[in-house]
Amino acid sequence: MPHPQPSPLTVPAASRLAGRIRVPGDKSISHRALMLAALAVGESRVEGLLEGEDVLATAAALRAMGARIERDAGGVWTIHGVGVGGLLQPAAALEMGNSGTSTRLLMGLVASHPITATFTGDASLSARPMERVITPLSRMGADITASPGGRLPLMLRGLCPAVPIEYELPVASAQVKSAILLAGLNTPGITRVIEPVPTRDHSERMLAGFGAQVEVEETARGRVISITGEAELRPQRIVVPGDPSSAAFWLVAASIVPGSDVVIENVGLNPTRAGLVTALRMMGADIAELDPRTVGGEPVADLRVRHAALSAITVPHDLAPSMIDEYPALFVAAAFAAGRTVARGADELRVKESDRIAAMRAALEANGVSVTEHDDGLSIDGTRGDAIPGGGSVATHLDHRIAMSMTIAALHARAPVTIDDVSPVATSYPVFFDQLADLTGASA
Numbered sequence: 316m317p318h319p320q321p322s323p324l325t326v327p328a329a330s331r332l333a334g335r336i337r338v339p340g341d342k343s344i345s346h347r348a349l350m351l352a353a354l355a356v357g358e359s360r361v362e363g364l365l366e367g368e369d370v371l372a373t374a375a376a377l378r379a380m381g382a383r384i385e386r387d388a389g390g391v392w393t394i395h396g397v398g399v400g401g402l403l404q405p406a407a408a409l410e411m412g413n414s415g416t417s418t419r420l421l422m423g424l425v426a427s428h429p430i431t432a433t434f435t436g437d438a439s440l441s442a443r444p445m446e447r448v449i450t451p452l453s454r455m456g457a458d459i460t461a462s463p464g465g466r467l468p469l470m471l472r473g474l475c476p477a478v479p480i481e482y483e484l485p486v487a488s489a490q491v492k493s494a495i496l497l498a499g500l501n502t503p504g505i506t507r508v509i510e511p512v513p514t515r516d517h518s519e520r521m522l523a524g525f526g527a528q529v530e531v532e533e534t535a536r537g538r539v540i541s542i543t544g545e546a547e548l549r550p551q552r553i554v555v556p557g558d559p560s561s562a563a564f565w566l567v568a569a570s571i572v573p574g575s576d577v578v579i580e581n582v583g584l585n586p587t588r589a590g591l592v593t594a595l596r597m598m599g600a601d602i603a604e605l606d607p608r609t610v611g612g613e614p615v616a617d618l619r620v621r622h623a624a625l626s627a628i629t630v631p632h633d634l635a636p637s638m639i640d641e642y643p644a645l646f647v648a649a650a651f652a653a654g655r656t657v658a659r660g661a662d663e664l665r666v667k668e669s670d671r672i673a674a675m676r677a678a679l680e681a682n683g684v685s686v687t688e689h690d691d692g693l694s695i696d697g698t699r700g701d702a703i704p705g706g707g708s709v710a711t712h713l714d715h716r717i718a719m720s721m722t723i724a725a726l727h728a729r730a731p732v733t734i735d736d737v738s739p740v741a742t743s744y745p746v747f748f749d750q751l752a753d754l755t756g757a758s759a
């Protein structure tokens with residue numbers, strides 16, 4: 316799962332992007348589908364699961380704790396759950412690869428089971444802060460020994476029965492919220508999370524879908540989410556919608572490369588995830604929603620995006636949680652807009668798979684874009700639609716979204732852009748380069 320062999324790539328410009336693609340399943344929803352199915356009593360089926368390395372890390376960990384998880388030849392996944400409270404002691408360390416979501420959500424699951432698990436990860440994951448989950452899960456009774464700085468590798472000994480807590484999130488984080496709610500599943504009484512700023516709500520939606528007693532209230536303190544344990548989960552059939560965070564690259568690519576016209580099928584448009592569409596439309600992007608529908612309890616549409624002249628904006632701070640993973644793609648859009656785009660209020664970008672503020676500043680600057688770095692974001696002077704100079708090299712720091720964002724930037728550059736390692740793309744979007752070839756005609 317680590318990437319010992321870097322895989323460099325030089326990306327040339329494209330004349331245009333055209334055609335239809337279907338983005339793979341949503342990463343956040345795929346993790347949750349596997350975890351909740353693993354805790355249900357009986358057999359669940361999941362269609363459209365993202366088969367990226369991050370989600371496969373979750374599947375492997377759940378198998379190591381007793382769930383039976385299989386994939387049929389048609390790509391449908393079957394999960395035989397062990398029941399809430401039924402996770403077994405894993406025989407070896409749980410290898411989380413690059414995946415923060417696997418780590419933090421599974422820590423929540425283990426925290427209220429009478430088992431001990433060691434979590435390990437690659438260099439990127441081992442540099443990310445885990446204190447944000449260690450604090451609330453310790454309050455629930457878990458005994459956690461982490462590496463210095465609250466990092467991986469760490470060992471977590473769950474407590475059963477755990478202690479229900481009420482916890483106000485100090486950072487806007489769906490992972491922390493979800494870790495606590497998942498721990499609450501096997502905790503007697505009511506576990507409550509208060510989020511001052513709403514974050515992606517897939518956990519709440521799916522927990523309710525599996526039959527857990529979950530209540531969500533909007534209050535003066537923010538959204539209050541309560542879960543009653545000890546829950547019993549009923550197996551489900553789940554269809555995972557396409558990942559808006561993967562669609563993001565084509566929304567930006569088609570917007571910046573003249574002559575482009577692309578339809579992206581099956582894009583999840585949960586309002587807690589759709590901030591990039593809002594921001595791009597503010598910039599003048601031409602994005603149409605076709606055939607809006609509901610898939611797996613989530614709003615979905617096909618998106619048609621055509622090249623458009625983009626104008627700089629100041630990105631509203633309150634959009635940040637609903638586009639937190641899309642800032643690298645937005646920074647690329649800004650590089651081609653008319654004027655100076657200011658994207659701030661996103662200091663969480665410093666602790667993603669890489670420091671995405673520093674990584675994108677360096678990557679854009681190396682390719683001739685004028686960028687100012689702030690503690691909580693970037694200001695970017697755009698080209699007014701012209702190609703960027705390009706010709707530089709990009710350090711991806713084991714971060715899939717840096718690799719994909721700079722690949723997109725290269726599509727409208729005067730000289731090819733070299734990316735030091737595109738292997739991390741497999742964590743979230745294994746068919747990214749195939750779809751790029753389809754859309755640019757490079758495969759013809």
Ligand code: S3P
Pocket residue numbers: 342343344416487488489490491493515639640663
């Ligand atoms: C995720 C939540 C976000 C996001 C990550 C996936 C999730 O992280 O960046 O890619 O599935 O809950 P934070 O909770 O750290 O904001």
